[in-house]
Amino acid sequence: MKNLFCYFKQSLELKEIGLEGECLGLYLSDSTLSIVQNISHNQFYGQVCQAPLKAQVFEFFREKYGCDVEIKAKRVIRVGKAEGYYCMIFTPNEEFFNWDLGRLHSTYEEAENACIDKIIEIVKTK
């Protein structure tokens, strides 16, 4: 289930840029993920950090910043089989939609993580 959650560094950065509310996961250390329920930031202190679901993060970006993400499977034209995943980010001014063009991720999770990292970067520079 770990791959459904943001990793530790992302979770810390998301907290910094204002992702609040309930989460299902909690990092007890940088590598120990515990699944809890409905935990909000202010219920814990010290070296722990909420672990949001990736789906929650995309929702946060969509609703707060108007950033949409599309992750698509790229197919080899002749063979027709998927060879990897690529992603597109749509922001209100459309300046980043092709930031990842030409880069192919071998797994869906890798593409999701690349999107989350990029959107964190976009939001941080705003």
Add this chain to the structure above:
Amino acid sequence: MQKYFANRKQSLELKAIGFNEPCCAIFRDDNFKFPVKVHNDPNGLTNSFQELSCDVTAPLKSQVFDFFREEHRLNVEILTNFGDVTNNTFRGTIKNMDKMFKDYTNHKYITGATYEEAESNLIDKLIEIIKKQIPHKNEKISRDFY
């Protein structure tokens, strides 16, 4: 948090078509619950987990999409609505990862008034696609067997 999970009907149908991944929530007597047991187990619970008297485990929607992508080579693409919030603006498609031109939705999008609704409608469609395929798979197995 329940909006991130498949509903009870979907969870039961997913179980019937072979979904048995670890989950962190369950449906018990029609109620959505987070069992205490799961808290210290990041691997979650599976439908084969017998200690809990639950109807079925409740998968996250993203887990469901992973299942269809990995087990059935069906990838869901939810498209941007470019900030348009009028009704049914969230659209998705289902693509077969091995058959480029295979169309499951008669060249129409699966839509929803909200992102969650579009996701849920896509899950219903994915289940429907696999349920239709299962008799053919069973037929093939029995043909191969005899």
